Amino acid sequence: DTGVSQNPRHKITKRGQNVTFRCDPISEHNRLYWYRQTLGQGPEFLTYFQNEAQLEKSRLLSDRFSAERPKGSFSTLEIQRTEQGDSAMYLCASSSERGTDTQYFGPGTRLTVL
Amino acid sequence: GDSVTQMEGPVTLSEEAFLTINCTYTATGYPSLFWYVQYPGEGLQLLLKATKADDKGSNKGFEATYRKETTSFHLEKGSVQVSDSAVYFCARSPTGNQFYFGTGTSLTVIP
Numbered sequence A: 001d002t003g004v005s006q007n008p009r010h011k012i013t014k015r016g017q018n019v020t021f022r023c024d025p026i027s028e029h030n031r032l033y034w035y036r037q038t039l040g041q042g043p044e045f046l047t048y049f050q051n052e053a054q055l056e057k058s059r060l061l062s063d064r065f066s067a068e069r070p071k072g073s074f075s076t077l078e079i080q081r082t083e084q085g086d087s088a089m090y091l092c093a094s095s096s097e098r099g100t101d102t103q104y105f106g107p108g109t110r111l112t113v114l
Numbered sequence B: 001g002d003s004v005t006q007m008e009g010p011v012t013l014s015e016e017a018f019l020t021i022n023c024t025y026t027a028t029g030y031p032s033l034f035w036y037v038q039y040p041g042e043g044l045q046l047l048l049k050a051t052k053a054d055d056k057g058s059n060k061g062f063e064a065t066y067r068k069e070t071t072s073f074h075l076e077k078g079s080v081q082v083s084d085s086a087v088y089f090c091a092r093s094p095t096g097n098q099f100y101f102g103t104g105t106s107l108t109v110i111p
Helices: none
Strands: A005-007 A010-013 A019-024 A031-037 A044-050 A053-056 A065-068 A075-079 A088-095 A109-113 B003-006 B011-014 B019-021 B023-026 B033-038 B044-050 B056-059 B062-065 B075-077 B086-095 B098-101 B105-110
Touching (some): A010 A019, A019 A088, A019 A109, A031 A075, A044 A065, A044 B098, A075 A088, B003 B086, B003 B098, B033 B056
Parallel strands (some): A010 A109, B011 B105
Antiparallel strands (some): A065 A075, B003 B023, B033 B086, B062 B075, B086 B098
């Protein structure tokens, strides 16, 4: 078990560009979550997958944000036409369906939009 | 609606001091409760959890007791160390698909 991994760890982009982040969950976990964290705040829930099904996406911040988990393993989060306000840490977490929904977090991807 | 509220920081303590970080929750039903810790430059790590009323979660000298009557899950440690300096987040399990974290409390322990 290598834990949740995220790539890249840091991304600097210019306003208006598209960015895509990848999350690889713990292998036996079928649930995967995306959060955004801004400075001085707790994680803000964005979306959630159970296997390949996206069961909650109403919290995605705008229609510029989209997420996929096509084979029920890794997931990608894409932000189109980035804005400076998108600068934040994007966190991925995974959990097993059984038990108490304990979530295990990756190290995050820090996005800076210039 | 359902939420988690935790004590605002930052908190600065001397080494070996007693720590309390308050956390209260609102919920319909009986959520599981968690404390996560985020060390500088790292991701969130699960510190401890409790799944039902009167349960006590503990880890690394930290403790928190699930109090249904006061809807609280306060984090305590009897003697903090410099290495405990981090941001601490209270969290609760979902209602439906909505997950909740507090805003975080920054702790700095000075020698």
